[in-house]
Amino acid sequence: MDLALTPDHLRIQNVCRDLATDFASRAATHDRDASAPTENYAALRQAGLFGLTIPGELGGWGAGLLGYTLAMEVLAQGCASTALSFNMHCIAVTTLTQAVELPLATRQRVADLVIKEGKLVAALFSEPATTNLLYSTRACSTQARRVPGGYVLNGRKAFASMVEAADYAWIMVHPEEVANPASAVLTLVPVNTPGFRIEHVWDTLGMRATCSDNVLLENCFVPEELVFDALLIPSAGEFLAANESMINLPYTAVYMGVGLAILEAVTTNVQQRRPKGYTQPLAYHPDIRRRVAIMSAQLEAARWLLRYAAWLADSEGQTPAAEAAYFRAKYVVGEAVVAASRSALEMGGAHALFKGSPIERLFRDGATATIMQPSSDVCLAELSRYQLQLDRALIQPPLAQEEE
Numbered sequence: 001m002d003l004a005l006t007p008d009h010l011r012i013q014n015v016c017r018d019l020a021t022d023f024a025s026r027a028a029t030h031d032r033d034a035s036a037p038t039e040n041y042a043a044l045r046q047a048g049l050f051g052l053t054i055p056g057e058l059g060g061w062g063a064g065l066l067g068y069t070l071a072m073e074v075l076a077q078g079c080a081s082t083a084l085s086f087n088m089h090c091i092a093v094t095t096l097t098q099a100v101e102l103p104l105a106t107r108q109r110v111a112d113l114v115i116k117e118g119k120l121v122a123a124l125f126s127e128p129a130t131t132n133l134l135y136s137t138r139a140c141s142t143q144a145r146r147v148p149g150g151y152v153l154n155g156r157k158a159f160a161s162m163v164e165a166a167d168y169a170w171i172m173v174h175p176e177e178v179a180n181p182a183s184a185v186l187t188l189v190p191v192n193t194p195g196f197r198i199e200h201v202w203d204t205l206g207m208r209a210t211c212s213d214n215v216l217l218e219n220c221f222v223p224e225e226l227v228f229d230a231l232l233i234p235s236a237g238e239f240l241a242a243n244e245s246m247i248n249l250p251y252t253a254v255y256m257g258v259g260l261a262i263l264e265a266v267t268t269n270v271q272q273r274r275p276k277g278y279t280q281p282l283a284y285h286p287d288i289r290r291r292v293a294i295m296s297a298q299l300e301a302a303r304w305l306l307r308y309a310a311w312l313a314d315s316e317g318q319t320p321a322a323e324a325a326y327f328r329a330k331y332v333v334g335e336a337v338v339a340a341s342r343s344a345l346e347m348g349g350a351h352a353l354f355k356g357s358p359i360e361r362l363f364r365d366g367a368t369a370t371i372m373q374p375s376s377d378v379c380l381a382e383l384s385r386y387q388l389q390l391d392r393a394l395i396q397p398p399l400a401q402e403e404e
Contacts, residue, residue: 020078076257341366
């Protein structure tokens with residue numbers, strides 16, 4: 001692996017760095033109000049980043065996973081909620097423009113929709129009662145019934161990040177005419193479609209500006225040109241399991257950015273705070289120095305594990321080695337960010353507990369690093385399977401399943 005970043009990577013970082021500086025000026029307000037950062041999405045559109053992950057031959061940036069990872073890491077340092085929710089757009093357009101099962105004309109049409117028309121897409125995977133601890137629960141309860149000219153959708157989706165600000169929702173649904181209940185197809189649904197309704201439930205500890213509300217689909221008609229049934233996924237759960245790094249690696253990069261922002265915030269804090277009666281700031285205290293050094297070492301190690309995982313996936317695709325590299329990276333990043341958020345809060349003391357403190361906000365955002373899929377438990381379970389060369393089919397299910 002060549003550790004030097006390419007000129008394209010440096011360009012991505014520079015563009016995202018300018019955006020992150022702008023995003024940071026509004027991050028606290030959007031966090032407090034749990035409001036959608038629509039100005040930030042407009043800025044991403046203006047910068048051309050809607051096409052970040054679209055192949056170059058279709059008019060996009062063709063950033064690859066490493067370039068995509070670098071972008072999310074930098075954007076998250078300005079506003080983690082913006083980066084996390086914008087990743088939903090990138091997942092959707094990556095899937096639809098890189099799926100070789102779809103005709104080239106179809107992929108180009110999606111690319112043009114995003115790049116030329118500037119449409120923002122929210123990706124809706126999750127449903128109530130799903131858990132990333134059990135891939136089989138990702139099977140779609142949301143149903144698509146074929147009708148003349150298209151499909152009618154009915155169901156409910158959860159954790160629909162950015163949907164209120166989006167133009168389209170990329171939704172995984174089960175086509176009723178297919179007997180296999182685990183199968184799924186992908187659709188693009190305009191959010192102003194009759195029967196498409198947002199249920200406002202998002203009032204959470206952290207990542208508040210993602211506005212990850214529920215979506216109710218009640219007899220939503222989708223024209224056939226927006227249903228990508230040429231790409232029939234035999235099992236939604238297995239599809240997600242087989243594409244962990246493509247789908248979730250950039251989410252991990254967002255948390256990496258949160259960790260780096262925490263390190264910067266606490267460094268500034270202890271450099272500026274001078275206890276009453278002392279001539280030196282808290283940065284000179286040996287306990288503070290030790291904590292900052294641990295944080296720096298753990299985050300830097302996590303960063304390079306993540307970049308290696310992205311590089312490996314770019315180099316060889318979704319191979320077992322690439323998947324294992326990703327699970328290692330996600331586990332280490334999650335644990336490092338959670339540890340950093342806790343340590344920063346302790347270094348900041350009671351002053352850091354107040355609303356409006358950057359450390360307090362970053363602590364809440366960072367607290368979810370080990371929970372965001374794949375969670376630390378899933379990472380360890382999957383990594384152990386790779387390391388021990390176990391056959392997934394022979395692993396006993398952890399819970400009793402419903403009988404067919």
